[in-house]
Amino acid sequence: MKRGKKLAKRHIITIVSAAAVFVIAAAIVITNLFIPVKYLSAYFISKKDALPSGEMRVTFIDVGYGDSTLIELPDGKTALIDGGNGRRSNELKVLKVLNSKNIDKLDYLVCTSVSAERCGGLVDILKYRKIGKIFMPDCKITGINESYAAFALQARKTKEGGAEVEICRYGEIAFSQEYSLCFLSPSGEFQGGEYDKLNSNPTSENINNACASVWLEYGGVAFFLAGDMTAKHADKLYNNYIDSGCFEIGGKKIKLENCNIIKTGNHGDKSCVSTRLYGLLKPLTAIISVGENARGNPSAEALAEAQKYAGKSIYSTRECGTVTISVSGGKYTVSKEK
Numbered sequence: 001m002k003r004g005k006k007l008a009k010r011h012i013i014t015i016v017s018a019a020a021v022f023v024i025a026a027a028i029v030i031t032n033l034f035i036p037v038k039y040l041s042a043y044f045i046s047k048k049d050a051l052p053s054g055e056m057r058v059t060f061i062d063v064g065y066g067d068s069t070l071i072e073l074p075d076g077k078t079a080l081i082d083g084g085n086g087r088r089s090n091e092l093k094v095l096k097v098l099n100s101k102n103i104d105k106l107d108y109l110v111c112t113s114v115s116a117e118r119c120g121g122l123v124d125i126l127k128y129r130k131i132g133k134i135f136m137p138d139c140k141i142t143g144i145n146e147s148y149a150a151f152a153l154q155a156r157k158t159k160e161g162g163a164e165v166e167i168c169r170y171g172e173i174a175f176s177q178e179y180s181l182c183f184l185s186p187s188g189e190f191q192g193g194e195y196d197k198l199n200s201n202p203t204s205e206n207i208n209n210a211c212a213s214v215w216l217e218y219g220g221v222a223f224f225l226a227g228d229m230t231a232k233h234a235d236k237l238y239n240n241y242i243d244s245g246c247f248e249i250g251g252k253k254i255k256l257e258n259c260n261i262i263k264t265g266n267h268g269d270k271s272c273v274s275t276r277l278y279g280l281l282k283p284l285t286a287i288i289s290v291g292e293n294a295r296g297n298p299s300a301e302a303l304a305e306a307q308k309y310a311g312k313s314i315y316s317t318r319e320c321g322t323v324t325i326s327v328s329g330g331k332y333t334v335s336k337e338k
Contacts, residue, residue, distance in 0.1 A: 051074075052328070054329075055074060057325070057327070060263065064085065065292065065297075067084065068121065069263070073181070074219075080108070085116055095128075104130060106131050108135065111134070114144050116146075116148070117267075131158055134166070137210060138168075138188075139198060144202055167188065168186065168212035169186055178219070181216050182214070183214060186211075211228035217254075221330065224259050238277045257280065261332070266297075268303065270301040278305050285313045287315050290318050321337025
């Protein structure tokens, strides 16, 4: 009798254990359809307060040696510019920032470059977030590297799902009466332009010069996100600006002298330091998106040029972690993660 009870008890334990395993496995499968298990920890985080009325927030996400910038516009629209290099730890950081702000949809997703340091982390963002419009390079060599090939493929799938796709080129991303968000480069000209050189001869210099630079302005506060353009190309941008007196996009005049904040080019690489462009911008605050690297970035040259105007207001993501700038009432404040 006792033996029978023991067998029955063991049988019940076996059934319960098997059922528990099945439930857990089913839960993992179902969860993975909507949230990849490898990113599950990004969803167990505290939520931050909603963006106050009339405020704009720009978050420079710490993605190591890469770039990723989230813009929360004052009208509630959002833009993610680049996604880091695609390493799992960095993808988690991007997702944590989005989740902490309850951002399920990105109105604009911008891939500024074919460089893995910028496009590598965007594939899963395209998969697991709703996207309104994608901006991407005009690169005919979709297999230029594995990271960009994966991004380009997923961008096509996302387009088939209803997202709009446009090329990063001089012109508007999003405008309103309150703010301006636009590209200052590449020019978009095919014959002899940055994309022409990229597609005909994809050297590291041509890849860097084809990286988009972005201008953002709201409430008298302006940001210049320099991309990866070399100093020679930055000087060309400077000359074009001086010759025309301003850049005019979508009926709006863009005055580079209004710049307050710069995100330095190419993680503070010395090849991107343009004394003339810095002298025109005179940024009061500099952000350097950089992690551990063998190139010695940020370089002494980039730091020296930034210090001329920003003084001690230089924020490196390697030292400060994620850096957030809030704009309200014509002023801005800077906060850092660490």
